[in-house]
Every structure is written in C-alpha cells, then in structure tokens.
Amino acid sequence: METTHDQDAGATLARRFIAKAQGYARPRRCNVEMLVRFGATPVHVSVRDGRVRQAAVITLPLDSWDFGLSADADAWQRFWAPVPAPGWHDIFALSKRGALRIDGNLQPLMANLQFVKDLVALGREDA
Amino acid sequence: MTTPTQHAKQATSVPKPAHIEPIVGRYLHMDVDGQPQRIYFEEAGQGIPLVCLHTAGADGRQYRHMLCDETVTSRFRVIAFDLPWHGKSYPPLGWEQNEYQLTTDRYVAIIMAFCQALDLQAPALIGCSIGGRIVLELANRYSDYFSALIGVEAADHQQPWYDTSWLNRPDVHGGEVCAALVSGLVAPQSPAEYRHETLWQYMQGGPGVFRGDLHFYRVDSDLRGRLGGIRTDLCPLYLLTGEYDFSCSPEDTERTAAGIPGAQVTVMREVGHFPMSENPAQFRRYLLPVLDRIHTDAKA
Numbered sequence: 001m002e003t004t005h006d007q008d009a010g011a012t013l014a015r016r017f018i019a020k021a022q023g024y025a026r027p028r029r030c031n032v033e034m035l036v037r038f039g040a041t042p043v044h045v046s047v048r049d050g051r052v053r054q055a056a057v058i059t060l061p062l063d064s065w066d067f068g069l070s071a072d073a074d075a076w077q078r079f080w081a082p083v084p085a086p087g088w089h090d091i092f093a094l095s096k097r098g099a100l101r102i103d104g105n106l107q108p109l110m111a112n113l114q115f116v117k118d119l120v121a122l123g124r125e126d127a
Numbered sequence: 128m129t130t131p132t133q134h135a136k137q138a139t140s141v142p143k144p145a146h147i148e149p150i151v152g153r154y155l156h157m158d159v160d161g162q163p164q165r166i167y168f169e170e171a172g173q174g175i176p177l178v179c180l181h182t183a184g185a186d187g188r189q190y191r192h193m194l195c196d197e198t199v200t201s202r203f204r205v206i207a208f209d210l211p212w213h214g215k216s217y218p219p220l221g222w223e224q225n226e227y228q229l230t231t232d233r234y235v236a237i238i239m240a241f242c243q244a245l246d247l248q249a250p251a252l253i254g255c256s257i258g259g260r261i262v263l264e265l266a267n268r269y270s271d272y273f274s275a276l277i278g279v280e281a282a283d284h285q286q287p288w289y290d291t292s293w294l295n296r297p298d299v300h301g302g303e304v305c306a307a308l309v310s311g312l313v314a315p316q317s318p319a320e321y322r323h324e325t326l327w328q329y330m331q332g333g334p335g336v337f338r339g340d341l342h343f344y345r346v347d348s349d350l351r352g353r354l355g356g357i358r359t360d361l362c363p364l365y366l367l368t369g370e371y372d373f374s375c376s377p378e379d380t381e382r383t384a385a386g387i388p389g390a391q392v393t394v395m396r397e398v399g400h401f402p403m404s405e406n407p408a409q410f411r412r413y414l415l416p417v418l419d420r421i422h423t424d425a426k427a
Contacts, residue, residue, distance in 0.1 A: 083315055086370045090311025093373040096288040111299045113307035 009073035010039025011057075013080075013123065018043060018055045020122040025051040030112040035068035035104070036120060038076055050115070067104035069120060075099040080123040091117060150194045152215075157244040159211075159236050166241060167215035168208035172200025175274065175425055176250035177418075178242060179207040180258030182280075182401060183344060184305055184337025185328040186214025189255070192407030198415060202422050203251070208241055212336050227339035231348045234261050235268065242272075251421050255279035256375065256400060257344050262364075263354055263383070270358040275421040277365045277414075280372050280400050282379035283350035283386075291345065294338040302330035305337045312400035314371035316409070325404045352386075359389030363424065365417045366390055369398035393417075 017036065028050045035058070036043045042058040044065060071079070071094060078088040078099075087093050094100035102109070109116055152169040169187055171194040179190040187207035194205050209216040212227050238261065242250055251274050254262045259281025266276050289308060295301050306329035313322045329337065357364065364387065368380040377394040384390040395402060395413045402410035 087373055087376075089315050089371060090373070092288055092308070092311050096286070096373055106293075107298060110293045110304050113304055114310060117307060117310065 006073055007040050009077075010041040013038040013073055013076050014041040014043050014057055017120075017123045018057070021045060021052050021055040021119060023052060024119055024122060026115055026118070028112070028115060030115045032067070032108045032112060032116070033065040034109075034116065035063070035065040035070070037068060037070035039071075039073045045119070047112075047115075047119075052119070065104065066108040067102065067106055069100060069102055069116075071100040076123065080121075080125060082125045084124075091120065148191075148195050149200065150191065154215075155208075155241070155244055157240045159240050160233070162219050164211050164219055164237070164240075165217055166208050166211070168206055168241075169194060170204060170206040171195065172203050172205050174202040174204055175422065176242075176245075176247040177203040177205050178238070178247070178250050178252040179205065180238070180252065180254030180261065181207070181210070181213070182256035182258060183340030184213075184309075184332045185325075185401075186210075186216075188214065188328060189325070189401065189404040191404075192411075193403055193414075196407075196411065198411075199418060203418065206245070206247075210237060210340075212333060212339070218333075227333075227335055229257075229340050229343040229347075231261070231264055231343060234343055235264060238265065239269070239272075249274040249425075251275040251277070253277040253279060254281070255403065256281075257340055259366075259375065260344060260348055260350070263350055263357070264348065266359075266362060266364050266387075267350075267354050267356040270356070270362040273362050274425060275363045275365070277367065277417060278380075279367050279402060280369065280375040280380075281366050281383065282368075282375045283354060283383040285375050285379045287345055288374060291338050291341045294341070295335040301334050301337075302332060305329040305332060309400065312372055312374055313405045314369060314397055314399040316397040317399065317405040321405050321407065325401045328404075350383075354383075354387055357387050357390075359387065363420070364390045365420075366392045367395055367402070367413050367417070368392070369395045369400060369402050371397070371399035374400055 030047050030050045032047045034045045044058050046054040095102055149171045150169050155166045157164055181187050181189045186209040190207040193199050212218045259278040262276045262278035262281055306326040309329055310326055366380050366384055368377045384392045393413055398406050398409050
C-alpha cells in the first residue's frame with residue numbers, strides 16, 4: 001500500500017519530469033501518446049513530429065494513451081541518479097528486475113524507442 | 128577571407144602526415160559445411176594469434192582499439208573477422224531464399240574453418256556476448272586446440288528481457304530498434320563517442336541478422352549442465368563481465384564459472400555489454416593482465 005510519503009515523492013518526481021519534458025524535441029517523425037506513472041501520479045505526454053506538445057498530470061478519468069511506463073518513486077529516483085547503479089540505469093534493466101512495468105500497444109514504443117528512452121531519462125540529475 | 132600572405136604561407140607549409148592505423152583488412156575464402164564463404168577480416172601485430180569474435184548483430188570493428196594497441200599487438204597477432212551476414216562478409220550464395228539463423232554447430236564450424244584457413248597454430252581466442260557463449264562451447268570441444276580462451280560477457284544461459292520478434296518486422300525500423308534496445312547495455316560511464324560508435328554498428332546490421340544471431344543465443348545454446356568437457360588445465364578459461372551488463376549479468380557469469388573447475392572470473396567495473404568498443408581504456412585495465420598471463424604461459 002502506498003503511503004502519503006510515497007505519493008508526495010511521486011508527485012514531486014512528476015513535476016520534475018514535466019518541467020524537463022516541456023519542449024523536448026528530436027529531429028524525427030515521432031507521434032505518440034504515452035503514460036509515465038510515478039508511483040500514484042500519472043503523467044500524460046503527447047509527442048507530435050518529435051516534439052513534446054504537452055506533458056501534464058492526468059486529472060480526468062478515462063485517459064487514452066498508446067503505451068505506459070510505470071514505476072514507483074524509489075525506482076525512478078534510482079534511475080535518475082547522476083550515475084545510476086548497475087541494474088538501475090535503463091528502463092529494460094528496471095523492467096527485467098520487476099521495478100518498471102511496460103504495457104499498452106508496444107509498436108509506437110519500439111518504433112521510437114531511443115526517443116522515449118532519452119525522454120524518460122530527462123529527470124536524471126547532472127553527474 | 129585568406130589574405131595573399133596567408134595563402135602563400137599555407138602553400139609552402141609542410142603538410143601534416145596522415146595518421147594511418149596499423150590495421151590491415153583482407154578477404155578470405157573458405158568453405159563451411161561445403162558452402163563457400165567470403166570472409167572479411169582485419170589484423171594487426173605479431174606473435175600469438177588472438178582471434179576476436181564480435182557480438183550479435185555487429186562486426187569486427189568492435190575490436191578496432193585492441194587492433195591499434197601496441198601493448199597488445201607487440202605480442203599478439205590480433206585477428207578480428209566478420210561472421211557471414213555481418214559487416215563486410217556477405218551472406219552465402221542464395222541467402223535471399225532463406226531466413227538467417229545461427230546455430231551452435233554452425234557457429235563452431237565457422238570459427239574452426241577460419242582458424243584452419245589461416246593455419247593458426249594454438250591460437251588464443253576472445254569472444255563477447257554470443258562470442259562469449261561460443262567460447263564456452265569451444266572450451267568444451269576444443270580445449271586441445273586453443274592455447275587460451277577469453278569469454279567476455281559469457282554465460283551458459285541467461286534470462287531473456289525482450290521479445291526478439293521486435294528486431295525484424297515491417298512496422299519498426301530494424302536498425303533503430305536494435306540499437307535502441309542494446310543502448311541500455313552500455314555503461315553510463317562509457318564515453319559518448321564510443322557509446323554511439325557501438326550503437327551505429329547495430330543500426331547498420333542487415334535485416335533480421337541480429338535476430339538470427341539471437342536464435343543461437345536464445346534457442347540453440349542453453350549450455351547449462353553441458354560443459355563437462357572443459358579442461359582448463361589444458362586451455363585456461365578467463366571470463367570477464369561488465370557490472371552494467373544486465374543481459375549477461377555478473378551473476379550469470381559467476382554461476383557459469385562455479386560449474387567449471389579452474390575458470391577465472393573478473394567482474395569489470397564501469398563497463399557494460401560491449402567493453403572493447405564502448406570503453407576501450409577501461410577494458411584494457413582488465414584485459415592486459417589476462418594477456419600477460421597468456422603470453423607468459425606461452426613462453427613457459
């Protein structure tokens with residue numbers, strides 16, 4: 001069961017991610033709707049033509065997205081460490097150890113995998 | 128804008144000599160199971176033959192730093208070849224009619240054909256990833272042929288972490304997805320230049336080749352309980368695994384080594400699944416002591 005502390009940590013991480021994701025762009029034709037869940041705080045990210053058009057906490061029910069990446073606050077904090085420890089440095093490392101869940105329609109994710117990996121790593125602190 | 132005086136100075140200045148690496152690349156023709164193969168290989172140095180096996184979906188360029196390292200090439204004839212279907216080795220005749228799938232027996236046959244075609248005497252061999260897995264099989268079958276074997280990111284088995292069908296399908300760019308998947312296997316400390324150089328090779332692989340290599344890795348080479356023939360007293364076996372490799376983890380290598388008397392394991396700090404290409408400076412800290420041992424043993 002998630003505590004108030006965990007919820008606060010998730011919300012803080014979500015704010016940090018949203019601030020960094022705004023305006024993020026790469027020169028590629030990436031168009032995806034993705035969910036990034038920080039503990040109990042879900043964030044919807046819309047990408048059009050390789051640019052993040054919107055990144056915001058989901059407040060309304062029945063939000064629709066292509067694929068989602070979900071982890072608790074502790075996992076994101078480890079992933080975003082300036083130099084992450086072995087096994088906490090990549091979304092598939094987290095997935096393999098059961099610390100991150102990837103679900104939904106994976107085709108848009110796999111077709112834009114490096115874009116998405118770089119996007120969700122934006123919260124990483126400078127080394 | 129260049130002034131007339133500057134132009135005159137440039138015209139009379141001595142040109143800086145081009146930096147040319149010592150690597151020499153050539154093509155070798157050999158048969159594997161009766162099928163002609165044209166194999167590209169690069170080599171540099173002299174001394175003990177040291178055959179280098181690249182990772183799945185990549186090619187011999189991964190060893191370019193070792194091929195230019197005088198500390199290595201002053202004592203070893205370093206030879207890196209591209210597997211058929213990889214790098215500058217074409218697929219065999221009629222490839223367009225078949226789906227590429229590497230098997231354990233085929234992989235062994237290619238390596239042995241290459242060594243015999245070059246008439247290598249008691250070569251040492253280093254292989255990474257699938258090359259590390261086949262090192263274990265070579266140790267099992269040919270302890271009396273090789274003088275030493277080095278398995279980098281080697282284990283008898285490891286748990287899959289993605290569905291390989293994503294590597295070759297029409298609605299996902301194969302090169303991009305191959306590179307993006309393995310990008311997480313590069314350690315965060317590895318220099319950006321070499322990280323992206325390593326990934327570029329994955330972007331350049333032929334369609335389905337990485338996936339075909341993984342047929343060997345995932346389907347045809349579960350070596351658990353099948354390595355009883357290894358004789359490290361005849362052929363030393365060194366296993367080097369990067370701490371950031373979550374595909375073939377240090378635990379996978381250590382578990383494998385626990386079943387092989389005499390196998391010597393080193394966990395390498397601050398490297399991932401592609402040590403020789405992602406961070407050559409860090410890798411050589413671990414590789415050179417092993418090569419020193421091999422060189423010393425050869426003189427004894």
